[in-house]
Amino acid sequence: MDVLHLLVGRSAVFFCFICGIWGVLAHFRKAPDDSRYTSTLIIAEVLLVAQAILGITLILSGRMPPDPMHIAYGALAAIVLPAVYGWANGRGARLALPTGIAMLFIGGLAIRAFTTSVVGFAGLVSQISR
DSSP states (O other): OHHHHHHHHHHHHHHHHHHHHHHHHHHHTTOOOOHHHHHHHHHHHHHHHHHHHHHHHHHHTTOOOSSTHHHHHHHHHHHHHHHHHHHHHHTTOOSHHHHHHHHHHHHHHHHHHHHTSSSOGGGGTSOOOO
8 A cells, every 4th residue: 555655645645746747838838727637637537536535445444654744745735626727717718827836736735645654755756666
């Protein structure tokens, strides 16, 4: 379960940065909102929720992170995108810039979560050992 949590976490970091860069570039290129970007955001949110569920499962099995802030970063990462999407959509604003910035922020939160985990920042890029 630890390795799966690590792998989904790595995927979430890189996926969030890809979505963030895509959103910011789409805004400055004045590209219209499209379903491809929105679908990618949904996949990102599914990754983040899956990561949160894996984390909760680890906690319930007695595997607490060394720093309680790890839990806060994970929880915040899972709720930022729906909040920003709802806010931007409710205002009738284009979605690319606010969601792009949110995804970059979430990517930063995910990196910060790695630094407060058992594996530390090295877990983001190093080889996985059991």
